[in-house]
Amino acid sequence: MKRSIASLLLMLISATTLYSQKIPLLPGAYSAYLQLNETTQLPVHLTVEKKQKRILLVVHNAEERIELTNGIKKGDTIILPFPSFDSELRFITDKKKEIRGYWFNYNKGTNYKIPFFANFNQKTRKKEFPAGDLNGKWETHFSPETTDEESALGIIAQNQNHLTGTFRTETGDYRFLEGTIEGSKFYLSAFDGSHAFLLSGTLKEHYIQGYFYSGKHYATDFVATYNPNYELRDPDSITTLKKDNTAFNFNLKTLSGTDYSFPNPETRGKVVIIQIMGTWCPNCMDETNYYKELYDKYHSKGLEIISIGYEAADSFEEQAKKILTLKQRKNLEFTFLVGGKASKEIASEQFKMLNEVISFPTSIYIGRDGEVKRIHTGFNGPGTGEVYAEYVNKTNALIESLLGITGSK
Template sequence: MRYTIFASLLSLLILMACQAEQPTGSTIKDKSLERGAWRGLLALNDSLELPFELAYDGQSWEIINGEERILLQVDSLGPDSMRWTLPVFGTYFNIKQIGPKSLKGEWVNSQKEDYRLSFRAEGGQAFRFGPKTAAQSSLAKKWAVQFSPQDSANSYPAVALFELDPQTSILKASFMTETGDYRYLAGEFKQERLQLSAFDGAHAFLFRAQRQGDGSLWGQFYSGKHWSTYWRAQPNPKAQLRPMDSLSFLKEGYEKISFSFPNSQGDSLSLEDERFEEKVVIVQIMGSWCPNCMDESRLLEEYYRRYRKEGLEVIALSYELPKDMDNFKQIEKRLRTDLGISYPMVLAGPADKKAAAKSLPMLNHILSFPTAIIIDRQGKVRKIHTGFNGPGTGDYYEEYREELAQLIEQLLVEQ
């Protein structure tokens, strides 16, 4: 009996000793990840990384793009591994903790086939490109930009909006194009060199440029791992693009648009349905893969809730990749959950401008996702707005918000 008790105690002591020899911090919780600012880095290729800012408060993680904050869904994958899932787009990171200030893994863009970028993050780094220092020179706020200036077939204009903090050299920016803006960009301007980046779960953008002797900027723009081009900019306080309301229109002989597309319940929706009769209707041409479309969706949902009782309807024509109903059902559920969209959505076709134009043959083209078609109570098209400049463009976004609200109110009171 005594021998049995002694043997049991000895076994327990040996077990405890073995456990004590195991390295501590075998779980994410035990390793006490650094709280506060983190710096994330996506590898665009073997020699180029895209930086972005992260914040961790001990419970939740956020991605920071200028004024934008993106809350991540965090799920454990094991003792020292986790998955970050981004809202709206559903892309995700698979991550392994290396130490209290070190993470490694990959970002997976599930909307594209086999699209993965290596990722690492470093804790305690409260900057994007480099430490904050006082600016040595100024930077004009508005610039006329030409992307792909050496390729006339693919060249396109833009307007750059820059806001430089002279105390820190931190640069906040956006580029407006005729099909939409490049959203919230952040970076720095030091020693006549500009660096900007953004990562929102769909776009991974990196801009670099050097100020030239004539005051212009010349540099390169990278979009993910698959595309890059050169860009040139000249300071110009009067820089502007063609009006977004002039780029798309009905072909001659048409006053109305018509369509019939299925929703996730299998019912076909069209403007001839009782729901839309004698209503002011906004038809949104969009895709869940498109950040500008998601910015527009937030605004349309706000106005839908505000004006619905007075007679406003909104319907989203969703062009997706892949184009199948099972995928669309997942997309719709995600957008209703993450963005709070309550207006109807239908699956209109594949994520392709030519295919979208074919499905709406009364339009001259589909130049951009998104495109908003505003229709009066008689079913006539009153305005077509191509593209979307979102909240990252500041005053330009606020001006459009006001213009759209005024147009909706005007059409609602018309008989």
């Protein structure tokens, strides 16, 4: 059952509707969590802050800051949408110190919700001294010794009890993780409006045994071994062109439903990035933020970006609406197309000249001569630190080379 028109209209009401009534919460740090199941809580780093005479909620994931501002109040329920994804917090407050409600993630269905709680907390509890050191690189295997096993590279920084880091896979990273170690027990979590990740485990010298939760719908065990030399496959080597000399071309629909073919006269002689993505995908949104910088800097010199959205919605109209919302929200001037349902099988079928599409996002870089120069699988965003910085430098250099720009700094 879809959200009613009335509910959608409420989401469009300006922030002044909410803030004119004032959120009845004390500013400060809150102890917050998502109740994933009867026994498992995912910690959420939450503050309530004053900004320009308004009260807002801020979700923190390490250095990431997500402000929940553009909301409404319906009766005694406060509704705060996440700024980048089709999800929201709905809650009531009590005595200015307590939040009780739910996180709704509409990309997983209209009834996908997880209980959310928060309490005003100005006291700091003394933590047990860490019994080990998590600093460094960890060779990680999710669902080990099963047909679903996935390898990853954990990158963790520890400062006394405080942990930050991420896990890189061949399809992207787990973004900004933050947590705590006490004794030999630790956790790392992230909550960005699209994903709710929790990794909890036990450290035994240079070995980790733990459990991973993604929201309430997925959970698996994992193991990790300290390994400073461990690396994943090069993301430029995973998805490749087939060796049958099939030309790189496709025909899809624009957001208005008209046919769009590639190549075409508008892109001939241009450097083009084809981005296969979804608006529900945090790694895709990190990549889109970077591509906006690229486009703003190099479009006038001959760069075009064609972004193809594969969405959780069922109908073309709903898929196009989600993509249009992203385009308008981020003020993007790329060309946007509708790929269809969020399915790697569908994307692989539409791009038969590739061996396969295994990840959202996947990007294809095409030179002025119309030839494919690079195919990049997944995206390692700002949460990966030096890995992201190296990728940006490498990609900027590639674009400048393809555009024929010399002497740029």
